[in-house]
Amino acid sequence: METIVKKRIKQVLKGDQDAYAEVVEIYKDKVFQICYRMLGNRHEAEDIAQEAFLRAYVNIASFNIDLKFSTWLYRIATNLCIDRIRKKKPDYYLDAEVAGTDGLNMYSQIASDARLPEEDVESLELQETIQREISKLPEKYRSVIVLKYIEELSLNEISETLDLPLGTVKTRIHRGREALRNQLRYV
Amino acid sequence: MKCPAEMVVYMHEYLDEEISAEHEKELRAHLQNCEECQTHFHELKKTIALVQSTSHIQAPENFTANVMAKLPKEKRKVGVQR
Numbered sequence: 519m520e521t522i523v524k525k526r527i528k529q530v531l532k533g534d535q536d537a538y539a540e541v542v543e544i545y546k547d548k549v550f551q552i553c554y555r556m557l558g559n560r561h562e563a564e565d566i567a568q569e570a571f572l573r574a575y576v577n578i579a580s581f582n583i584d585l586k587f588s589t590w591l592y593r594i595a596t597n598l599c600i601d602r603i604r605k606k607k608p609d610y611y612l613d614a615e616v617a618g619t620d621g622l623n624m625y626s627q628i629a630s631d632a633r634l635p636e637e638d639v640e641s642l643e644l645q646e647t648i649q650r651e652i653s654k655l656p657e658k659y660r661s662v663i664v665l666k667y668i669e670e671l672s673l674n675e676i677s678e679t680l681d682l683p684l685g686t687v688k689t690r691i692h693r694g695r696e697a698l699r700n701q702l703r704y705v
Numbered sequence: 706m707k708c709p710a711e712m713v714v715y716m717h718e719y720l721d722e723e724i725s726a727e728h729e730k731e732l733r734a735h736l737q738n739c740e741e742c743q744t745h746f747h748e749l750k751k752t753i754a755l756v757q758s759t760s761h762i763q764a765p766e767n768f769t770a771n772v773m774a775k776l777p778k779e780k781r782k783v784g785v786q787r
Contacts, residue, residue, distance in 0.1 A: 535773075535776060536773075538773070538776065539769055539773050542768070542769045542772050542773070543769050546764035546768045546769060546772075547761070547762075547763050547764050549764075550762070550763070550764035550765070550768065551761060551762055554762055555759070560765070564764075564765050564768070567764065567768070568768070568771060568772050568775065571772045572772065572775055572776065575776055575777075576777065644755075644758075645758075645759055645760060648755050648756060648758070648759050649759065652756065652759075663756065667753060667756040667757050668756070668757075668759065668761075673721065688717075688721065691717075691721070692714075692717040695717065695720065695749055695752060695753070696713075696749075698752045698756065699745075699748045699749050699752045702748075702751070702752050702755055703748045703751075703752075705755065
Protein backbone atom coordinates (compact mmCIF):
# COMPACT_ATOMS: atom_id res chain seq x y z
CA MET A 519 0.00 0.00 0.00
CA GLU A 520 2.66 2.48 1.05
CA THR A 521 4.63 1.59 -2.10
CA ILE A 522 1.76 2.52 -4.41
CA VAL A 523 1.15 5.67 -2.41
CA LYS A 524 4.79 6.73 -2.66
CA LYS A 525 4.80 6.11 -6.38
CA ARG A 526 1.71 8.32 -6.75
CA ILE A 527 3.26 11.01 -4.54
CA LYS A 528 6.33 11.10 -6.75
CA GLN A 529 4.04 11.58 -9.74
CA VAL A 530 2.22 14.39 -7.93
CA LEU A 531 5.57 16.02 -7.16
CA LYS A 532 6.35 15.95 -10.88
CA GLY A 533 3.15 17.86 -11.51
CA ASP A 534 0.72 15.04 -12.25
CA GLN A 535 -2.27 16.23 -10.26
CA ASP A 536 -4.49 13.32 -11.27
CA ALA A 537 -2.19 10.87 -9.50
CA TYR A 538 -3.42 12.38 -6.24
CA ALA A 539 -6.93 10.97 -6.80
CA GLU A 540 -5.71 7.47 -6.04
CA VAL A 541 -4.07 8.66 -2.81
CA VAL A 542 -7.35 10.24 -1.73
CA GLU A 543 -9.25 7.11 -2.69
CA ILE A 544 -6.96 4.91 -0.57
CA TYR A 545 -7.17 7.03 2.58
CA LYS A 546 -10.57 8.75 2.39
CA ASP A 547 -12.42 6.34 4.68
CA LYS A 548 -9.69 6.34 7.33
CA VAL A 549 -9.40 10.12 7.36
CA PHE A 550 -13.16 10.64 7.32
CA GLN A 551 -13.49 8.19 10.20
CA ILE A 552 -10.90 10.02 12.34
CA CYS A 553 -12.69 13.30 11.68
CA TYR A 554 -16.13 11.86 12.36
CA ARG A 555 -15.13 10.25 15.66
CA MET A 556 -13.28 13.39 16.72
CA LEU A 557 -16.05 15.81 15.76
CA GLY A 558 -19.17 13.67 16.11
CA ASN A 559 -20.79 15.26 13.10
CA ARG A 560 -20.82 14.13 9.47
CA HIS A 561 -20.95 17.56 7.87
CA GLU A 562 -18.03 18.86 9.87
CA ALA A 563 -16.16 15.60 9.37
CA GLU A 564 -16.52 15.85 5.59
CA ASP A 565 -15.45 19.46 5.63
CA ILE A 566 -12.35 18.80 7.73
CA ALA A 567 -11.45 15.56 5.94
CA GLN A 568 -11.47 17.41 2.61
CA GLU A 569 -9.40 20.18 4.13
CA ALA A 570 -6.88 17.59 5.36
CA PHE A 571 -6.41 16.22 1.85
CA LEU A 572 -6.08 19.74 0.44
CA ARG A 573 -3.45 20.67 3.01
CA ALA A 574 -1.57 17.46 2.36
CA TYR A 575 -1.60 18.22 -1.36
CA VAL A 576 -0.46 21.81 -0.99
CA ASN A 577 2.33 20.79 1.38
CA ILE A 578 3.28 17.56 -0.37
CA ALA A 579 6.78 18.87 -1.12
CA SER A 580 7.49 19.04 2.62
CA PHE A 581 6.54 15.39 3.14
CA ASN A 582 9.57 13.25 3.83
CA ILE A 583 9.16 10.39 1.36
CA ASP A 584 11.08 8.03 3.66
CA LEU A 585 8.36 8.26 6.29
CA LYS A 586 4.93 6.70 6.34
CA PHE A 587 2.46 8.84 4.41
CA SER A 588 -0.50 7.77 6.53
CA THR A 589 1.20 9.02 9.71
CA TRP A 590 1.75 12.43 8.13
CA LEU A 591 -1.78 12.59 6.74
CA TYR A 592 -3.41 11.52 10.03
CA ARG A 593 -1.41 14.17 11.84
CA ILE A 594 -2.76 16.86 9.52
CA ALA A 595 -6.31 15.54 9.99
CA THR A 596 -6.05 15.27 13.78
CA ASN A 597 -4.59 18.76 14.11
CA LEU A 598 -7.36 20.21 11.96
CA CYS A 599 -9.98 18.45 14.12
CA ILE A 600 -8.41 19.77 17.31
CA ASP A 601 -8.37 23.31 15.85
CA ARG A 602 -12.01 22.95 14.90
CA ILE A 603 -12.99 21.69 18.36
CA ARG A 604 -11.17 24.59 20.01
CA LYS A 605 -12.82 27.32 18.02
CA LYS A 606 -16.12 25.62 17.60
CA LYS A 607 -18.84 28.03 16.76
CA PRO A 608 -22.42 27.17 17.58
CA ASP A 609 -23.21 26.08 14.04
CA TYR A 610 -26.43 24.22 13.53
CA TYR A 611 -26.32 21.09 11.52
CA LEU A 612 -29.11 18.64 10.91
CA ASP A 613 -27.39 15.91 12.83
CA ALA A 614 -26.16 18.14 15.61
CA GLU A 615 -27.66 17.40 18.99
CA VAL A 616 -30.57 19.59 19.97
CA ALA A 617 -29.96 21.15 23.37
CA GLY A 618 -31.91 19.63 26.20
CA THR A 619 -33.16 16.65 24.23
CA ASP A 620 -30.66 14.15 25.57
CA GLY A 621 -29.19 12.99 22.30
CA LEU A 622 -32.07 13.69 19.96
CA ASN A 623 -31.07 15.49 16.83
CA MET A 624 -32.88 17.38 14.11
CA TYR A 625 -33.34 14.21 12.08
CA SER A 626 -35.34 12.69 14.88
CA GLN A 627 -37.62 15.72 14.81
CA ILE A 628 -38.34 15.27 11.14
CA ALA A 629 -41.10 12.77 10.55
CA SER A 630 -39.82 9.65 8.90
CA ASP A 631 -41.65 6.83 7.17
CA ALA A 632 -38.72 4.53 7.51
CA ARG A 633 -39.23 2.14 10.38
CA LEU A 634 -36.32 0.20 11.65
CA PRO A 635 -36.53 -3.22 13.27
CA GLU A 636 -36.29 -3.02 17.05
CA GLU A 637 -32.81 -4.43 17.37
CA ASP A 638 -31.42 -2.08 14.76
CA VAL A 639 -32.82 0.83 16.70
CA GLU A 640 -31.22 -0.51 19.84
CA SER A 641 -27.84 -0.91 18.24
CA LEU A 642 -28.12 2.51 16.61
CA GLU A 643 -28.91 4.01 19.99
CA LEU A 644 -25.92 2.26 21.50
CA GLN A 645 -23.70 3.57 18.70
CA GLU A 646 -24.97 7.07 19.30
CA THR A 647 -24.37 6.75 23.02
CA ILE A 648 -20.80 5.62 22.48
CA GLN A 649 -20.12 8.42 19.99
CA ARG A 650 -21.65 10.96 22.37
CA GLU A 651 -19.42 9.78 25.21
CA ILE A 652 -16.34 9.87 22.98
CA SER A 653 -17.30 13.44 22.03
CA LYS A 654 -17.41 14.40 25.71
CA LEU A 655 -13.76 13.50 26.22
CA PRO A 656 -11.32 16.41 26.28
CA GLU A 657 -9.69 16.55 22.84
CA LYS A 658 -6.28 15.39 24.04
CA TYR A 659 -7.80 12.13 25.27
CA ARG A 660 -10.20 11.89 22.39
CA SER A 661 -7.47 11.89 19.75
CA VAL A 662 -5.46 9.07 21.36
CA ILE A 663 -8.55 6.93 21.97
CA VAL A 664 -9.74 7.37 18.38
CA LEU A 665 -6.32 6.54 16.94
CA LYS A 666 -5.87 3.54 19.22
CA TYR A 667 -9.29 1.90 19.22
CA ILE A 668 -10.89 3.05 16.00
CA GLU A 669 -7.91 3.38 13.68
CA GLU A 670 -6.07 0.61 15.55
CA LEU A 671 -2.69 2.35 15.51
CA SER A 672 0.08 1.13 17.80
CA LEU A 673 1.28 3.30 20.69
CA ASN A 674 4.42 4.12 18.69
CA GLU A 675 2.41 5.12 15.63
CA ILE A 676 0.21 7.34 17.79
CA SER A 677 3.30 8.94 19.28
CA GLU A 678 4.60 9.70 15.76
CA THR A 679 1.24 10.85 14.46
CA LEU A 680 0.61 13.27 17.29
CA ASP A 681 4.27 14.17 17.72
CA LEU A 682 4.08 13.37 21.43
CA PRO A 683 6.49 11.38 23.62
CA LEU A 684 5.45 7.76 24.06
CA GLY A 685 5.03 8.29 27.81
CA THR A 686 2.54 11.10 27.22
CA VAL A 687 0.58 8.93 24.80
CA LYS A 688 0.35 6.16 27.40
CA THR A 689 -0.76 8.52 30.14
CA ARG A 690 -3.43 10.00 27.90
CA ILE A 691 -4.70 6.60 26.86
CA HIS A 692 -4.92 5.51 30.50
CA ARG A 693 -6.81 8.66 31.49
CA GLY A 694 -9.00 8.46 28.41
CA ARG A 695 -9.91 4.85 29.22
CA GLU A 696 -10.69 5.73 32.83
CA ALA A 697 -12.85 8.68 31.79
CA LEU A 698 -14.75 6.54 29.29
CA ARG A 699 -15.12 3.76 31.85
CA ASN A 700 -16.89 6.18 34.16
CA GLN A 701 -19.12 7.38 31.34
CA LEU A 702 -19.95 3.97 29.85
CA ARG A 703 -20.08 1.69 32.89
CA TYR A 704 -23.89 1.65 33.09
CA VAL A 705 -24.48 1.23 29.36
CA MET B 706 -9.96 -2.87 52.10
CA LYS B 707 -7.67 -0.37 50.41
CA CYS B 708 -6.15 -1.76 47.24
CA PRO B 709 -2.53 -1.12 46.31
CA ALA B 710 -2.54 1.95 44.03
CA GLU B 711 -0.42 0.20 41.44
CA MET B 712 -3.16 -2.31 40.62
CA VAL B 713 -4.90 0.17 38.32
CA VAL B 714 -1.54 0.96 36.72
CA TYR B 715 -1.03 -2.77 36.12
CA MET B 716 -4.48 -3.01 34.56
CA HIS B 717 -3.51 -0.36 32.03
CA GLU B 718 -0.17 -2.02 31.41
CA TYR B 719 -2.10 -5.20 30.73
CA LEU B 720 -4.49 -3.43 28.34
CA ASP B 721 -1.52 -1.94 26.48
CA GLU B 722 0.02 -5.43 26.32
CA GLU B 723 3.07 -4.08 28.07
CA ILE B 724 2.78 -5.79 31.42
CA SER B 725 5.75 -7.69 32.84
CA ALA B 726 5.29 -11.29 33.94
CA GLU B 727 5.83 -10.19 37.51
CA HIS B 728 3.20 -7.45 37.45
CA GLU B 729 0.77 -9.76 35.71
CA LYS B 730 1.19 -12.34 38.45
CA GLU B 731 0.55 -9.70 41.12
CA LEU B 732 -2.47 -8.38 39.27
CA ARG B 733 -3.99 -11.83 38.81
CA ALA B 734 -3.47 -12.72 42.45
CA HIS B 735 -5.05 -9.45 43.54
CA LEU B 736 -8.04 -9.77 41.21
CA GLN B 737 -8.85 -13.18 42.66
CA ASN B 738 -9.39 -11.65 46.06
CA CYS B 739 -10.75 -8.20 45.27
CA GLU B 740 -14.21 -7.80 43.84
CA GLU B 741 -13.86 -4.03 43.50
CA CYS B 742 -10.80 -4.29 41.27
CA GLN B 743 -12.42 -7.11 39.32
CA THR B 744 -15.32 -4.79 38.55
CA HIS B 745 -12.95 -1.97 37.63
CA PHE B 746 -11.01 -4.23 35.28
CA HIS B 747 -14.18 -5.61 33.74
CA GLU B 748 -15.52 -2.11 33.14
CA LEU B 749 -12.30 -1.08 31.43
CA LYS B 750 -12.46 -4.08 29.11
CA LYS B 751 -16.13 -3.43 28.41
CA THR B 752 -15.35 0.20 27.57
CA ILE B 753 -12.76 -0.86 25.02
CA ALA B 754 -15.12 -3.40 23.49
CA LEU B 755 -17.83 -0.74 23.20
CA VAL B 756 -15.52 1.78 21.54
CA GLN B 757 -14.27 -0.89 19.15
CA SER B 758 -17.84 -1.89 18.33
CA THR B 759 -18.66 1.46 16.73
CA SER B 760 -19.22 0.60 13.13
CA HIS B 761 -16.68 1.68 10.61
CA ILE B 762 -18.13 4.39 8.51
CA GLN B 763 -17.26 5.36 4.98
CA ALA B 764 -16.50 8.68 3.43
CA PRO B 765 -19.49 10.29 1.68
CA GLU B 766 -20.12 9.67 -2.00
CA ASN B 767 -18.09 11.77 -4.43
CA PHE B 768 -15.57 12.54 -1.71
CA THR B 769 -12.54 12.05 -3.96
CA ALA B 770 -14.10 14.02 -6.83
CA ASN B 771 -14.91 16.87 -4.44
CA VAL B 772 -11.34 16.98 -3.15
CA MET B 773 -9.90 16.86 -6.66
CA ALA B 774 -12.17 19.72 -7.75
CA LYS B 775 -10.84 21.89 -4.93
CA LEU B 776 -7.15 21.37 -5.64
CA PRO B 777 -5.31 24.48 -6.78
CA LYS B 778 -4.73 24.55 -10.52
CA GLU B 779 -1.40 23.00 -11.38
CA LYS B 780 1.03 25.48 -12.91
CA ARG B 781 3.56 22.97 -14.07
CA LYS B 782 2.87 20.48 -16.79
CA VAL B 783 3.38 16.76 -16.43
CA GLY B 784 6.92 15.75 -17.18
CA VAL B 785 8.41 19.24 -17.17
CA GLN B 786 10.45 18.58 -14.07
CA ARG B 787 13.30 16.11 -14.17
